[in-house]
Amino acid sequence: MIELYYSLAEPCLFAAQKRNTSMNSKLKIGLFFGGRSTEHEVSIITALQAFENLNKEKYEVAPVYVSKAGDFYTNPKFLDIKNYKDIDSLILSSSKVNFVRKNGQAGIIKQGFSSQFLTLDLAIPLFHGSFGEDGCIQGVFEIYQIPYAGFNVLGAAIAMDKVLSKYVFQSLGFQAVKFVSIYRNDWIKDSKKILKQVQNGLRFPMMVKPADIGSSIGINKANNIDELIFNIEIASTYSDKILIEQAFENCIEINCAALGYEKVMPSVCEMPIRSGETLSYADKYMKGVKGSKGTKSGMASLSRKIPAPISKNLAKKIQDATVKIFKALEGCGVARIDYFVDPKTEQFWVNEVNSQPGSLAFYLFEPLGIKYSQLLDKLIEDGLKRFENSKMTQYTFNSPLLSQMANAD
Numbered sequence: 001m002i003e004l005y006y007s008l009a010e011p012c013l014f015a016a017q018k019r020n021t022s023m024n025s026k027l028k029i030g031l032f033f034g035g036r037s038t039e040h041e042v043s044i045i046t047a048l049q050a051f052e053n054l055n056k057e058k059y060e061v062a063p064v065y066v067s068k069a070g071d072f073y074t075n076p077k078f079l080d081i082k083n084y085k086d087i088d089s090l091i092l093s094s095s096k097v098n099f100v101r102k103n104g105q106a107g108i109i110k111q112g113f114s115s116q117f118l119t120l121d122l123a124i125p126l127f128h129g130s131f132g133e134d135g136c137i138q139g140v141f142e143i144y145q146i147p148y149a150g151f152n153v154l155g156a157a158i159a160m161d162k163v164l165s166k167y168v169f170q171s172l173g174f175q176a177v178k179f180v181s182i183y184r185n186d187w188i189k190d191s192k193k194i195l196k197q198v199q200n201g202l203r204f205p206m207m208v209k210p211a212d213i214g215s216s217i218g219i220n221k222a223n224n225i226d227e228l229i230f231n232i233e234i235a236s237t238y239s240d241k242i243l244i245e246q247a248f249e250n251c252i253e254i255n256c257a258a259l260g261y262e263k264v265m266p267s268v269c270e271m272p273i274r275s276g277e278t279l280s281y282a283d284k285y286m287k288g289v290k291g292s293k294g295t296k297s298g299m300a301s302l303s304r305k306i307p308a309p310i311s312k313n314l315a316k317k318i319q320d321a322t323v324k325i326f327k328a329l330e331g332c333g334v335a336r337i338d339y340f341v342d343p344k345t346e347q348f349w350v351n352e353v354n355s356q357p358g359s360l361a362f363y364l365f366e367p368l369g370i371k372y373s374q375l376l377d378k379l380i381e382d383g384l385k386r387f388e389n390s391k392m393t394q395y396t397f398n399s400p401l402l403s404q405m406a407n408a409d
């Protein structure tokens with residue numbers, strides 16, 4: 001499997017080499033994390049974990065932390081978990097940065113009297129949730145022509161929206177969980193009408209979720225009308241769009257990831273083990289947390305069975321579905337896709353896509369012989385390859401329209 005991995009990476013390695021004036025120079029990688037999101041803390045842990053596994057002989061890493069207020073900072077201290085004991089002091093000791101282009105090179109510039117321009121060969125966005133995982137930061141990278149790892153703007157936006165992504169699953173011929181979506185403004189205007197709409201389409205029990213955040217925040221099970229009302233109120237504090245799904249009572253959850261760009265490979269399948277009726281924030285992130293170094297914090301700390309206790313035939317179907325969905329979203333890098341499975345009939349339903357970071361799903365590729373550091377190499381190489389491919393697209397058009405209008409009577 002290692003041979004397959006490196007055969008996929010070779011074209012991207014060539015692209016990376018072309019972007020450096022010297023074959024011996026390190027690639028300048030920007031790690032972007034934090035953000036104006038309910039998953040701010042999770043993003044920091046993901047970034048620290050990735051930094052520990054990046055090959056320092058290949059890469060020069062610049063951390064770019066985005067505060068909860070939305071300001072961008074850089075400081076090497078952001079790469080040590082111990083410095084987060086006093087986040088206010090850490091921010092005060094750091095330099096604000098802006099995106100710039102200088103002499104045809106993209107990067108960031110430190111604000112202040114001693115402004116410093118830092119070039120970036122590639123950005124790795126490791127935000128969870130709003131303004132980072134949803135296509136927003138990818139749009140910034142596109143504008144400044146900074147190569148980046150992970151899904152593009154469109155793919156990230158669709159993957160983040162649990163409602164829109166279900167339409168994609170269905171268009172590909174896969175079963176999605178039965179659902180109803182509502183908007184907060186409609187709920188505020190006429191909650192009785194919305195309740196009738198939901199009950200016409202679904203039966204109890206139901207799962208109520210904010211439609212565009214992750215980490216199980218704001219997700220609750222409703223067994224009756226009172227719980228449904230209460231849970232809609234909770235979900236509406238985190239998003240203006242709420243997803244209400246038919247709950248599965250006798251199903252297991254199976255996850256599978258995809259890795260690649262022009263060629264895509266699936267991971268092994270896993271079965272996460274939850275402590276309650278749903279996978280909670282604590283299940284996903286709080287088990288085994290002792291700091292970032294040497295621990296599998298994030299989704300990797302979750303109790304799970306790898307490989308999943310399902311038949312080879314079902315595993316293959318899920319792996320094929322994962323690759324197909326990944327490609328449909330113009331996937332690049334890595335993404336994990338979650339499924340519900342009836343273990344008796346082996347029928348499965350696609351639940352949601354977790355695009356980068358989604359813990360980067362490194363633990364699902366380790367059984368195939370791909371180390372975390374190698375997976376990060378692949379993300380970088382694929383991001384550079386996509387950027388090279390984008391150069392073949394003409395984005396501007398020379399037209400005499402303005403000069404003709406200026407010269408018109």
